[in-house]
Amino acid sequence: MEQRSTRIALATWSALVVLFLWIPLALIMIYAFNKSNVQSWPIAGFTTHWFHVAWSSTDVRSALWLSVRVALVATATAILLGSAAAFAVARFAFFGREAVSFLLVLPIALPGIVTGMALNSFFIAGHITVSMWTIVIGHATFCVVIVYNNVLARLRRSSASLLEASQDLGADGLQTFRFVVWPVLSTALVAGGLLAFALSFDEVVVTFFTAGAQNTLPLLIFGYIRLGQQLPVVNAIAFAMILLTVIPVVLAQRLMRDTGVLRRGATAAVVTK
Amino acid sequence: MRAARLRVSGLFWRHPWAKALLLLAPPLLAFALVYLAALVALFVSSFWSVNPFTTEIQHIWNLGNYRTLWDSSAYRTIALRTIGIAAVVTLTDALLAFPLGYFMARIASGRSRAFIFVAVLLPLWSSYLIRVYIWRLILDNDGVLNWTLRKVGLPAPNIGYSNWAVWLIFAYVWLPFMVLPVYGALERIPESFVEASRDLGASGLTTFRRVILPLALPGVIAGSIFTFSLTLGDYVTPLLAGGASSQFIGNVVYESVGISNNVPFAAAFAAVPLAVMGVYLLIARRMGAFEAM
Numbered sequence: 001m002e003q004r005s006t007r008i009a010l011a012t013w014s015a016l017v018v019l020f021l022w023i024p025l026a027l028i029m030i031y032a033f034n035k036s037n038v039q040s041w042p043i044a045g046f047t048t049h050w051f052h053v054a055w056s057s058t059d060v061r062s063a064l065w066l067s068v069r070v071a072l073v074a075t076a077t078a079i080l081l082g083s084a085a086a087f088a089v090a091r092f093a094f095f096g097r098e099a100v101s102f103l104l105v106l107p108i109a110l111p112g113i114v115t116g117m118a119l120n121s122f123f124i125a126g127h128i129t130v131s132m133w134t135i136v137i138g139h140a141t142f143c144v145v146i147v148y149n150n151v152l153a154r155l156r157r158s159s160a161s162l163l164e165a166s167q168d169l170g171a172d173g174l175q176t177f178r179f180v181v182w183p184v185l186s187t188a189l190v191a192g193g194l195l196a197f198a199l200s201f202d203e204v205v206v207t208f209f210t211a212g213a214q215n216t217l218p219l220l221i222f223g224y225i226r227l228g229q230q231l232p233v234v235n236a237i238a239f240a241m242i243l244l245t246v247i248p249v250v251l252a253q254r255l256m257r258d259t260g261v262l263r264r265g266a267t268a269a270v271v272t273k
Numbered sequence: 274m275r276a277a278r279l280r281v282s283g284l285f286w287r288h289p290w291a292k293a294l295l296l297l298a299p300p301l302l303a304f305a306l307v308y309l310a311a312l313v314a315l316f317v318s319s320f321w322s323v324n325p326f327t328t329e330i331q332h333i334w335n336l337g338n339y340r341t342l343w344d345s346s347a348y349r350t351i352a353l354r355t356i357g358i359a360a361v362v363t364l365t366d367a368l369l370a371f372p373l374g375y376f377m378a379r380i381a382s383g384r385s386r387a388f389i390f391v392a393v394l395l396p397l398w399s400s401y402l403i404r405v406y407i408w409r410l411i412l413d414n415d416g417v418l419n420w421t422l423r424k425v426g427l428p429a430p431n432i433g434y435s436n437w438a439v440w441l442i443f444a445y446v447w448l449p450f451m452v453l454p455v456y457g458a459l460e461r462i463p464e465s466f467v468e469a470s471r472d473l474g475a476s477g478l479t480t481f482r483r484v485i486l487p488l489a490l491p492g493v494i495a496g497s498i499f500t501f502s503l504t505l506g507d508y509v510t511p512l513l514a515g516g517a518s519s520q521f522i523g524n525v526v527y528e529s530v531g532i533s534n535n536v537p538f539a540a541a542f543a544a545v546p547l548a549v550m551g552v553y554l555l556i557a558r559r560m561g562a563f564e565a566m
Contacts, residue, residue, distance in 0.1 A: 002380065002477065010376040017373045018389060021396045021448065027417060028407040040415035081300040088296035092289060100297070102563070103304055109498055110550055111506020113523045114315070117530070117543035121318040122311035124330070124536055141308050144300065172275065173282035195398070202400045204509060205523075209530060218402050225406050225513055238403040249398045253391060 025242060032239035039231055054236040063220040070132060070216060071200040074139035078196045079189060081140070082147030090155035107142040115142065116209030123210070130212030138210040139203060143196035150192030150256065151185065158184045191252035198248050202241075217241075312547075319541035328534050338541035348525070352545055355522045358436065359504035362443040363497045366451040369444070370496065371489075374455035378462075390456075397449035402509065408442045409433070409514045434516040442514050443504050450503070451496035458492025459485070494562035501553060505546040522546055 002010075035045035054060055082104075089100055107115050119138050128134065162184075166176040204218040211219060221237060224230045285292040320334050342348045373393075377386050396404065411417045412433040419429035432438050462485060470480040508523030515521075522542055529539035557563070 006477075007380050010372050010380060013372045014376040014381075014389065017369055017448075017452075018392050020369075020445070021393065024404060024407045024411060024445070025396060025399065027411065028403060031407070031410060038415075039410050040413070041410075041417045041420045081303055084296045085300040088293050092293040094290075094293060100301070103308075104300070107308060109502055109554065111502050111523075111546040113506045113508065113526045113543050114547045114550070115311075115506075117526055117540055118308075118311035118315035120530060121536060121540050122307070122314040125314045125318060137307055141304070144304075167282065167286065172278040173285065174278055176282075198398050202398075202402070204402050205507060208527070218400070221402055221406075222509065222513075225402075225409070234406065238400070238406065241400045241403055245399045246395055249395055250391070253394065 028235065028238045028242065032235045034232065034235060037232060039235070050232040050236040051239075054233045054240075057233065059215070059220060060217070060233065060237065063215045063217045066132065066135075066214060067201055067217040070135050070139060071197045073132075073136045074143050074200045075193050075197045077136070077140040078143035078147045079193050082144045082192065082196075083151045083185075083189060085144070086148045086151035086155060090152055091160060101148075104145045104148050108145055112205035113209075116206040119206070120209040130210065130214065132214070134210045134212075135207060135214070135216065138206050139200040142203075142206070143200055146196045146199060147189070147192035150188045150195070154185060154188035154256075187255040191255040194248040194252040194255075198245055202245070315540050315543060315547075318537050319544050321537040323535045323537055330537060338538045341538070342541060342545070348542070351520050351525060352522055354436075354520070355505060355546070356549060358440055358443065358521075359501050361440060362447065362504045363451075363500045365440070365444040366448050366500045367455075367493050367497065369448060370451040370455045371493070373452055374459050374489075374492070377456045378459035393449045393452045397453075401446060404446050405442055405510050405513055408438070408445060412438050412441070412514070434514065434519075436515065436519050439511050439515045439519050442510050443500075443507070446510070447500040447503050450499035451493075454492040454495040455489065456492075458489045458495075462488045491561040494557050494560050498554065498557055498562060502546075502550050505549065 030043060031039065032050065033046050033048065034043040035047045035049075036043065038044070085100060085104060088094075089097055116138070119134070119141075122128075123130065123134055162180050163176060166180045171179070202218060204216075204222055207216055207219060208222075215223070217237070221234055224234050318330070319338055320336065322331050322333065322335060322337050323329070324331050342352075373389070377389050381389065413419075414429075414431055414433055416433065419431065423429055432441070466484055466488075467480055470484045471477075475483065506523060508521055508527040511519045511521045511524055512527070522545060526539040526543050529535045529542070
């Protein structure tokens with residue numbers, strides 16, 4: 001066990017790091033109510049006016065709508081491809097299994113401009129004009145690994161003998177899926193989906209290279225900040241976005257806790273070993 | 274109907290490879306046709322050039338883009354700055370994260386561990402752009418930092434729009450990527466290893482240096498893949514929060530695509546971080562970082 005002084009020092013350090021992470025987030029919440037156009041500290045006064053301005057802006061609305069559509073399609077694609085790959089890797093031993101994980105993690109492990117520039121050259125070489133779908137393709141490539149990781153973690157902790165038991169008892173594939181696989185998997189899928197949605201909704205580095213002149217919400221904000229325009233509107237959107245990302249992450253966190261089915265499955269696996 | 278379904282299940286049971294193939298084909302094909310093809314397109318188009326008058330891409334193989342990069346001291350400086358700041362950011366995050374991960378894994382109670390876990394996770398998922406933007410406000414000359422330091426009687430640092438700002442913001446936004454794998458690696462160290470080391474007469478410091486640190490290292494390297502790679506491939510933070518001499522590789526690529534419309538040159542410069550990360554990933558794999566991800 002560590003000495004008392006070491007423990008106190010580590011606790012203090014940890015508290016400071018957590019404060020470092022959270023003070024900026026708290027500050028943006030205050031700035032959203034800044035009365036003035038000028039973003040200096042302390043803020044000039046309190047107003048909720050900018051929320052109305054942001055909400056009634058057609059630019060903001062159409063960017064938001066595009067972001068939501070892209071994130072929904074990218075998430076759906078990621079769920080299909082990511083869970084299929086996770087099933088194959090978890091349930092079958094085959095040559096090159098390690099390579100699958102490596103390939104799927106590449107889009108987020110490689111620098112953003114590499115992925116962005118690669119897709120950009122790909123679309124130009126293939127004479128593909130930018131549209132909502134080019135953004136979706138970019139987002140889906142790096143969202144797959146999020147779903148894949150969540151589902152794979154869940155499958156690794158659940159026992160494959162449950163499937164055999166189900167088949168021994170005469171269930172067909174569909175019934176096994178409905179009554180055995182789905183209860184174990186559903187929460188992991190939802191959690192992975194929520195995180196993939198959050199990632200897609202927020203992405204800006206790769207999106208620039210696949211969007212052309214279209215504006216997703218992050219691209220619109222990026223433009224505003226770069227040109228120093230509409231900063232009060234940016235503050236208001238920031239407030240909303242921080243709150244909106246908190247919800248899916250907290251939900252995903254709760255969903256990834258072990259369910260009753262799993263815990264029993266895990267115990268069975270330990271006993272049979 | 275049911276009989277048919279049972280027959281299908283039986284078929285898959287007898288031929289598991291058929292099921293594996295059916296599951297693997299869609300994701301692997303999608304990745305091969307889009308992502309790998311895109312990486313190839315990046316590599317190939319970096320050897321093309323742009324007609325200076327028509328700005329159309331000429332499909333003639335040449336090393337011109339790479340020669341420009343190699344010969345120009347400005348681009349060399351930019352590449353070295355990018356790699357240098359990425360390395361310093363990674364080191365900063367490792368130093369910030371290790372004691373925190375240690376506290377979470379080995380000292381904190383269950384409740385406070387869960388609290389810190391969520392407190393680290395939430396900033397990771399909240400908007401990257403917003404987190405860069407808020408630091409721009411904080412570090413501005415009329416921002417919170419200068420104001421607070423002046424209030425307590427210290428000189429104002431005025432580090433807004435400089436490489437200091439870029440370093441600080443990168444360290445801030447990528448910190449959770451380091452904390453989580455470091456914590457994971459430290460948490461997996463069995464308490465019995467530590468006890469055995471103490472029983473054999475090692476001091477606390479020796480146990481830390483010879484037992485805990487080597488076992489936690491794959492976690493640090495796993496985290497460093499993200500902090501290093503994400504910094505290497507960024508242009509948003511240098512553009513929004515950097516100064517006149519804060520250009521990154523990403524900024525040159527961004528401007529080549531967005532302003533001068535020279536995709537082949539942008540592709541050639543983007544190949545530099547790709548090569549750097551390729552080497553980095555190979556080393557990380559050797560050191561067992563992939564199991565800690």
